[in-house]
Amino acid sequence: MPSNHKLAADLLAKAKKLNQEDPLASFKSEFLLPQNVIYVDGNSLGPLSKAAKNRAVEVVEQQWGNSLISSWNVHDWINLPTTVGNKIAKLIGAAPNTVICCDSISVNLFKLLSAALLLSAKQAADDKTDARTLILSQKDNFPTDLYMVQGLGQLLNSGTQTKLELMSVDSKDITRSIEEHGHRIAVLMLTHVNFRNGDIHDLQALTELAHAKGILVLWDLAHSAGVLPLALEECEVDFAVGCTYKYLNGGPGAPGFAYVAERLLPDLQQPLSGWLGHKKPFDFEHDYEKAAGIEQLLCGTPSIISMSVLDAALDMFETISVSDLRAKSIALNDFFQSCVEQINASYSPSDSPLVLACNEQAQMRGSQISYKHPHAYAICQALISEGVISDFRSPDILRIGFSPLFLHFTDMLNAALILTSIVRTKRYTQPQFLIKNKVT
Numbered sequence: 001m002p003s004n005h006k007l008a009a010d011l012l013a014k015a016k017k018l019n020q021e022d023p024l025a026s027f028k029s030e031f032l033l034p035q036n037v038i039y040v041d042g043n044s045l046g047p048l049s050k051a052a053k054n055r056a057v058e059v060v061e062q063q064w065g066n067s068l069i070s071s072w073n074v075h076d077w078i079n080l081p082t083t084v085g086n087k088i089a090k091l092i093g094a095a096p097n098t099v100i101c102c103d104s105i106s107v108n109l110f111k112l113l114s115a116a117l118l119l120s121a122k123q124a125a126d127d128k129t130d131a132r133t134l135i136l137s138q139k140d141n142f143p144t145d146l147y148m149v150q151g152l153g154q155l156l157n158s159g160t161q162t163k164l165e166l167m168s169v170d171s172k173d174i175t176r177s178i179e180e181h182g183h184r185i186a187v188l189m190l191t192h193v194n195f196r197n198g199d200i201h202d203l204q205a206l207t208e209l210a211h212a213k214g215i216l217v218l219w220d221l222a223h224s225a226g227v228l229p230l231a232l233e234e235c236e237v238d239f240a241v242g243c244t245y246k247y248l249n250g251g252p253g254a255p256g257f258a259y260v261a262e263r264l265l266p267d268l269q270q271p272l273s274g275w276l277g278h279k280k281p282f283d284f285e286h287d288y289e290k291a292a293g294i295e296q297l298l299c300g301t302p303s304i305i306s307m308s309v310l311d312a313a314l315d316m317f318e319t320i321s322v323s324d325l326r327a328k329s330i331a332l333n334d335f336f337q338s339c340v341e342q343i344n345a346s347y348s349p350s351d352s353p354l355v356l357a358c359n360e361q362a363q364m365r366g367s368q369i370s371y372k373h374p375h376a377y378a379i380c381q382a383l384i385s386e387g388v389i390s391d392f393r394s395p396d397i398l399r400i401g402f403s404p405l406f407l408h409f410t411d412m413l414n415a416a417l418i419l420t421s422i423v424r425t426k427r428y429t430q431p432q433f434l435i436k437n438k439v440t
């Protein structure tokens with residue numbers, strides 16, 4: 001407890017009032033969270049909902065167990081990637097039938113980047129200009145995005161001619177790089193919300209700027225889908241990818257999604273030409289002919305159990321607007337930050353304090369806050385041992401995520417009390433917290 005009892009009482013009264021005013025407060029009871037746990041890691045893996053658990057049992061016992069292979073028709077498994085894709089489309093401002101649920105972000109990036117490069121090359125040939133060879137991205141992107149470009153580059157550049165180069169620059173230099181190298185850039189590939197510090201790129205402005213230079217745009221929405229309002233269609237975004245195991249609560253390894261603007265679908269050619277992306281998969285023809293719609297992004301047989309669980313988890317979003325989710329996420333983020341600041345201010349300054357490693361204003365960040373500390377890993381482990389599940393991002397970032405569907409403002413106060421106390425008393429220095437041997 002803060003030494004100042006009045007402060008503690010005031011913060012608790014404020015938290016309770018915010019809970020009462022929260023239109024999303026009742027959704028917490030839809031989740032099966034363990035007792036005595038404050039889960040501030042829904043930005044890495046969303047928790048289990050009752051609906052998802054029930055669907056898991058149903059799909060295994062009834063659908064697979066009883067209906068066996070007829071479930072592809074009876075339970076419409078065959079259309080699940082588009083059914084689920086359409087539910088996701090509503091959350092990201094995409095037109096119907098422009099989103100498909102399949103594979104992982106990494107695999108979908110490979111498909112879409114390859115397809116974008118082919119479109120760009122065709123455009124250059126039509127315009128009689130040199131083919132563009134650059135993919136512009138941010139240095140601080142989530143590594144898999146950069147790795148996928150590097151892997152694709154190895155494949156494409158195996159001959160004598162360089163066909164693809166990754167140009168990764170500081171986020172603050174993206175605009176300047178587009179201005180300077182625009183004519184050489186085929187694709188601008190950015191992650192909307194930065195996984196370490198929560199910085200948000202201006203999706204609309206950067207998409208417009210890139211288009212003005214003839215660049216195709218691909219957004220990674222891993223930390224945006226289901227928590228930040230998005231308008232892909234309105235902003236004329238070309239491509240997007242995202243995952244469903246974070247704010248969409250689809251479960252560990254739940255399939256990702258891919259978005260392609262409707263206008264690009266007819267000429268799109270993706271390299272993972274598996275049978276389910278074929279125009280008539282069940283005709284079992286010798287030659288590949290792509291499906292006309294977004295189904296062309298499919299490759300092999302989808303993971304039906306996982307996708308069914310996700311399908312059920314997504315139903316919760318039917319009655320909620322993303323702007324309400326964003327408003328609550330900002331309020332949780334802001335309240336947590338102010339609790340930490342006020343509690344710390346009520347004590348004499350600590351000799352090794354947590355330092356904010358993100359924008360100071362909650363509305364300027366994604367649904368997370370990041371602190372820098374030389375012992376961030378140990379602090380994270382100490383937090384987990386005291387029931388506050390957060391995560392650590394190498395080398396020195398403690399990351400707290402705010403999932404608006406199942407967190408209450410009282411959770412924020414309790415998490416802030418535990419965090420500040422662990423740092424102040426240096427409880428993180430216990431030996432078991434110092435050994436770095438865990439996935440976080």
Ligand SMILES: Cc1ncc(COP(=O)(O)O)c(C=O)c1O
Nearest residue numbers: 104105106142191195220222243
């Ligand atoms: C921005 C971003 N992109 C991609 C990924 C991972 O992609 P995949 O679904 O392929 O594991 C993550 C997190 O794991 C991420 O935060």
Ligand SMILES: Nc1c(O)cccc1C(=O)C[C@H](N)C(=O)O
Nearest residue numbers: 043044045142195222253439440
């Ligand atoms: N996808 C993950 C996994 O399979 C294991 C552990 C963590 C993850 C994550 O999603 C990490 C997450 N994208 C991040 O922002 O750090």
